[in-house]
Amino acid sequence: MIDAAHAAALRVRRIADGAAARMRLAADFYAGDRYGRAELSFLRWEIARGVLNPPNGDPPGSPWWRAVNDRLLCDKTEASLLADGHYGEPSSRSVLLWGEFLHKPSPAAWYRAHNASVVTGYLQNSTLALSELPAERFMMNVALVRVLYAHALVARPRLALGPFAPLGRLLGDPRSGTVGFFLDLRRAFPERYPLRGLRVEDLVAAEGPLPRALDYGIIVPRLVPLYEFAAGSLGLPGIEDLISDGLPCYAWPPRRSDWHNVSTRRLTTRLTAYAVKPRP
Template sequence: MIDAADAAATRVRRIADGAAPRLRLAAGFYTGDRIRYGRAELSFLRWEIARGVLNPPAADPPGSPWWRAVNDRLLRDKTEALLLADGHPGEPSARSVRLWGEFVSRPSPAAWYRAHNASIVTGYLRNTTLALPELPSERFMMNVALVRVLYAHALVARPRLALGPFAPLGRLLGDPRGGTVGFFLDLRRAFPELYPLRGLRVEDLIAAEGRLPRALDYGIIVPRLVPLYEFAAGSLGLPGIEDLISDGTPCYALPARHSDWHGTSARRLSTRLAAYAIRLRA
C-alpha cells in the first residue's frame, strides 16, 4: 500500500473539481460513533458549495482558490487520519492529522474541535497568498468564519472564557453533534450566499447582519478576542496563530482600515447589552 499521506492527497485531487464528490468524501468520514459529529462541518460545506467558492477554476463562474485550498486541507487531513487508522503505512504528516487520529480513536466534542480547527488554521496559515487577491469583504468574511469556529471550540473546552457566568451552557451550545452549534457556525445567517462579493463593502455586510448574529459577534465574542486567540494558540499548538490577530483585531489578510470589529456595530444597544450580560473574566 502507498503511504497514507500520498493516498489521501490523491483522493482529494480526484474529487477536487466536483461539489458532490467533495461532499461525499467529507461525509464519508463520519460513520459509526462519529456519525453525528459532522453536522456543523457538512452544513458549512453545503454553504460553500451554494456560494460557488468551491467551483473549479475552469467553471463559469470560477470558484475561489483560497476557499478550495482550505477545504482541500481539511479533507486531506481527515482522509489521511482515517487511512492510518485503517492500517495504511506512514506517520501523520502534520499535527492536524495527528489530532484527527486522536479523534478517530476516541471521539469527543473537544477532540473534534481540536482536530477540525487545527486543519482550518493550518489551511489559513498556508494559503495567505491566495487570500490577498480576494475582495476586502471576502477577507472580512474569512476572519469572521475563523473567529466563530474558535469561539465554538471555547464553548466546549473553555466555557467560562466563552460565556462568563453562563458557562454551564457552553458544552451544550457548542456540542458539534447538536443543532445549536449551527447558530455560531452557520454564516448564512449573516452573509449573502454569493461569490464574489462585488459591490459590497465590509460596512454593508455588517449592516445586513441580523440582530442576533451581530450581538454574538460584537457583544459576546469581540470583548474576548485576545484571550480567545490565546486559547486557540495553546490548544492547537500551531506556530503562527498569534499573527492572526493584532491589537485585539482579527487581521488575517485584512488591513485594519477594512475592519469594523470595534467600530459602529460594537456601539449598538443589543451588542452592549450582550456584552454586559456576560462580563466576567474567564
Template sequence: MTGAESGGVEPAAVAAEIVLAVQDSTEDRFHLASDFYRADSGDRSRYGRAEPSFLRWEIARGVLNCPAAEQPGSPWWRAVNNRLLRDKVEADQLSIGRPGSPSSRAVHLWVEFIAAPSPRGWYRAHNASIMAGYLDHQPLAMDELPAECFLVNVALGRALYAHAMLARPRLALGGFAPLGPLLADPRRYSVGRSVWSASSTRLLPRIVAFATRAGAGQ
C-alpha cells in the same frame, strides 16, 4: 486510487490523490467529507453534522466551484477545504492500519479523534486543519476582495470561538458558561446552524455585498 493500487504508498500521498479526484466536484467533496463520519457506525458518526452544515453553506456560495465553472470558485476556500479533507482522509488511512506516520500535527489530532471521539477532540483536530490551511494559503486570501477577506476572518473567528465555548466556556461566555458545552457540541444539529451557519447565511453575505458595492463606488 484503489487500495490495491496504493498498497505501498504513504497515507499522505493516498489522501492527496483521493482529494485531487474530487476537488472539482462540489457533490463529490460533500460526499467525501460526510463519508468520513459515516465510515464508523459508532461514536464518530454522531459528529457528522456541524462540518457538513458549514460545507453546504460554502457550496451554496459557490466558493468551492471548479475553476472552469461559469462562476469559478475561490482559490483560498478551495485550498483550505482541500487541506481539511486531506488531513481527515490521511488520518482515516492510518487508523485502518496503513503503514506510515501522520504528516502533520493536525493529522495526528484526527487520528486521536478517530480512536476516541469527543467534542473537544473534534474541535482540536478540525481547527488545527483549518488554521494550517489558513496559514499555508495566506497569499491566496490576499488575492480575494477586501469584503471576502473580512468574511474569511469572521469564519475563522467563529470556528475558534465555538471551540472556546466548549473548552473554555467561562472565558467565552462569562456567566453563561454552563451553556457553552451544550451550545457548541458538534454532535448537535443546532451547532451547525447557531454557531456556523445561521448568521453567515443571512447577515454576512449582505455585509459582503454592501462592502463590495462600496469598494466599487456604487
C-alpha cells in the same frame, strides 16, 4: 506502496472539482455519527455560494476556499487511512489530532482536529487570500473567530460565556443543532460569490441582530484570550500572527473601526456584552 499522506492527496485531487464528491468524502469520514453535522452544514454553504466551483467553472470558484477545504479533506482522509492500517505516519499535527479524535471521540477532540486543519489551511494559503475582494477577506476573519469561539464553548466555557459557562458544552457540541447558530454564516453574510460591490460596512450593517450580538457583543471583547486559547490548544506556530493589536488581521489590516464601529454598538449588542461579561 504510497504512504497515507500521498494516498489522501490523490483521493482529494480526484474529487476536487465535484461538489457532490466533496460532500461524500467529507461525510464518509464520520461513518454515521453526528460529529460532522456542523462541518457538513458549513460545506453546504460553501457549495451554495459557489466558492468550491472548479477554476474553469461558470462561474469559477475561489482558489482560497478550495485550498482550505482541500486541506481539511486531506487531513481527515489521511487520518482515516492511518486508522485503518495504511502505511505511513501522520504528516502533520492536524492529522495527528484527527487520529486522536478517531481513537477517542469527544466534542473537544473534534474541535482541536477540525480547527487545526482550518488554521493550517489559513496559514498556508495567505497569498491566495490576498487575491480575494476586501469583503471576502473580512468574512474569512469572521469565519475563523466563530469556529475558534465554538471550540472555546466546549473546552473553555467560562472564557466563552462568563457567568453562563454551564451552557457552553451544550451550545457548542458539534453534534447538536445549536452549534449552527455559531458556525452558520448564512445568517450573517450573502450567499453568493464573489462579493462584488459590497464594502465591509455593508456586510456589518446587513447582519441580523443575533449574529451581530454574537460577533460584536460576545466574541470581539474576548478576542485576545480566545486566540491565546487557540494557540495553546492547537499547538500550531503562527496563530499569534492572525491577530494584531487585539484585532483579527488575516489578510486584513487590524482596523478598530471594522470591529467597533457605530453600527456594532446597538442596544442588543451592548446588553449581550454586559450579560456575558466575566464577573469577579
